[in-house]
Amino acid sequence: MFSIIIAGVIRIARAVFVGTGPVISLFVTAFVLISPAKSLAQTYYVDATDGNDSNSGFSSSRSWKTISKVNGSKFQPGDFILFRRGCVWREMLIVPSSGTAGNTITFGAYGLGAKPVISGADIVGARGWSLYGGKIFVTNVNNMNASPTQLYVDGTYYDTAHYPNSGYLMATANSSNKNTITDAKLGFTVDKVVGATVKVREVPWLIDTSAVTAFNLMTRTLSINASLSYAMRAGYGYYLQNKLWMLDSPKEWYFDPKAFRLYLWTVEGDIPNWNKVEVSNRSYGIVNAAKNYVTIRDLVVFASNRYNVYISGASNVIVDNCDIRGGQVGIFLANTTSSSIRNNSVRDTLSTGISTDWNTANNLELLNNSINSAGNVGSKPKNSLAGIYVNGDNVNIKNNTVTNSGYIGISIGGHRITVQDNIVDRSCIVLDDCGGIYATNDGASNKITGNTISNSAGNFIGTAYNITQAHGIYLDDLTHDTIVSGNIVSNADYGIFIHTGYNNTITGNSVFNARMNGLLMNENGSDAVSGTVHGNLVNNNIFEVCSTGATAYYYSIKGSTDKFGTFDMNRYCHPNSVFTVRNQSQNYTLPAWQQASGQDLNSTDMNAACAAPSPTVTLAATPVTVAAYGSSILTWSSTNSITCVAGGAWSGAKPASGSLEISNLTGSETFTLTCSGRGGATTRVTTITVH
DSSP states (O other): OEEEEETTEEEEEEEEEETTEEEEEEEEEEEOOOOOOOOOOOEEEEOTTTOOTTSOOSSGGGOBOOHHHHHTOOOOTTOEEEEETTOEEOSOEEOOOOOBTTBOEEEEEESSSSOOEEESEEEOOTTOOEEEETTEEEEEOTTOOSOOOOEEETTEEEEEOEESSSSOEEOOSOOSSSSEEEOTTOOOOHHHHTTOEEEEEEETTEEEEEEEEEEETTTTEEEESSOOSSOOOTTOEEEEEOOGGGOOSSSEEEEETTTTEEEEEOSSOSOGGGSOEEEEOOSEEEEEESOOSEEEESOEEEOOSSEEEEEESOBSEEEESOEEESSSEEEEEESOEEEEEESOEEEOOSSOSEEEOTTOEEEEEEESOEEEOTTOOSSSOOOOOEEEEEEEEEEEEESOEEESOSSEEEEEEEEEEEEESOEEESOOSSSOSEEEEEEEEEEESOEEESOEEEOOOOOOTTSSOSSOOEEEEEEOTTOBSOEEESOEEESOSEEEEEESOBSOEEESOEEEEESSEEEEEEEOOTTOOTTSSOOEEEESOEEEEOSSSOSEEEEESSSOSTTSEEEESOEEEOTTOSOSEEETTEEEOHHHHHHHHSOOTTOEEESSOOOOOOOEEEEEEESSEEOTTEEEEEEEEEESOSEEEEEETSOEEEOSEEEEEEEEEOSOEEEEEEEEETTEEEEEEEEEEEO
16 A cells, blocks of 8 residues: 655555456545644734734734733743733733643743833823812822722832821720721711721731721710721730821822812821822732643732732742732732742732632742842731741742841741741831741641741831840740751840740751840740640750850749750850750759759859850842843841941942842942941942943
């Protein structure tokens, strides 16, 4: 048999043999559908300035214009969708297609200049502002789709109008339920407060949100529509938001959702017709719902009402080298597995920087990200979970820098989570009872190793407390079988705190300048019984305190501390105290403790400070290469330092951590930062190259 293929027609000639020769030849013609070879990956270009959605999108000269066009298209594995640098889209990107293993679909950038921006905010009031009264201006905003959570004037965040202007109002009586607040000093009429948003700090570690539905003038009791997490108690704080009469200071705004009118008081107090006023108007910036093998890189996502990047039900997703600013949460992952969040800058989120949903983060890595000022934006305190919040299984959190967090720096819950080689500086700025690194929820088989944690601040304003509770490393609520090793902690209330935990290993850590105790271990949780805290191993650590109290403190309100663990080969430094250990209510010198407990037999102590570590300094520019007149973000952090001084293209004293936008660059610039402390001085240099 032989075949001849011509123009998709197969002609088969078959000879039928009888005896020694062919007798009959049959030709059968078959028409077949020939499948074309697998198409090559395609690159699509999107240009908000010069594009047109009727174009093919196959080249920069035939680019699409809108994200809506992208959302409505179907892409093949291996395709690239590239957004032009320097452009801004005020649309939501919804990933429409999945890639495959080895052929991801990539959303990225092309061209020169600043990264492309996907903004959750719209520009409002351009040349349409009028004077309302005093220094307040008003404009119509009929295009608003949702109640906005953020407003920016020329890129600067403004707070929602609030009362009081600073601090909290205080409850004057305990509430018998979770839906009332009594404040005998609240002297307003009903119309002043009903309909207002209320922010309630009923415990040190939380600020709840509700709305006032009624106000009893006789008892001075507010009724609220959403139950609080805890009943309000006397001495705890709250504040009110979202009433026009509260707009009484610069950098405040109010949105009337019924009249669709926006009221604003700028820093200068003048008409904002020549300012860029942006108001958040979309819930999300980028959404990936159940689309697998997707890469998102080199994009800016800004000021969404809820999540700037939202990933749900997906696997094998990469978010790389993106700049995330504003929004409630920077990057949120729900039921997402086998994915990587890396090399991103996340800053100025109203709540959490990078977050997973509860117990749904599996096989993830969070690498080399910078998270700054999560939940620490504006003048009024805000609720947040952490700079990085992870709850799940088999997650690697490594080489991240987390600074200026309103609450926890890095928070973990679950199993087989590794927190390694991260820098965490200035946590617990807004809330209290927290730590630079925090583990909870009966977590097991986790590792916290090689991290540097400094300056856990604490904030008791608005609570009944008059001391802070801000820790370096905090193992809370039945955390067990967790290894804490090789970490450096400085300037926290308690360097390492084990609260009702068991079978944990604390080894090779260095705690410096603890304000209360270098090590605290207690057994006082509501779910604890005598013996809950047991089997902890504490050895080969350095613990230093600057307080007049003991270096280590152990106590139980359930029973004895005898089974708390094994302690040995530690070094205790207490320059302002003669005591090494406090056990229950008894203070001990080290020899007395050794004799009484049989613990720490090979440990040493001294009535002096321990040898201090050298300062650590990180200084980075994002991006490091820009076009002429472009901009870059400098981020820096330092630990074990007292002062930091800038040099080169910038100057002056700098805080231990922060960020700064360098704009209108016309030539390459080099920046230096030198930080000094008890252990010496360290200098870092970075250069922004202009091409």
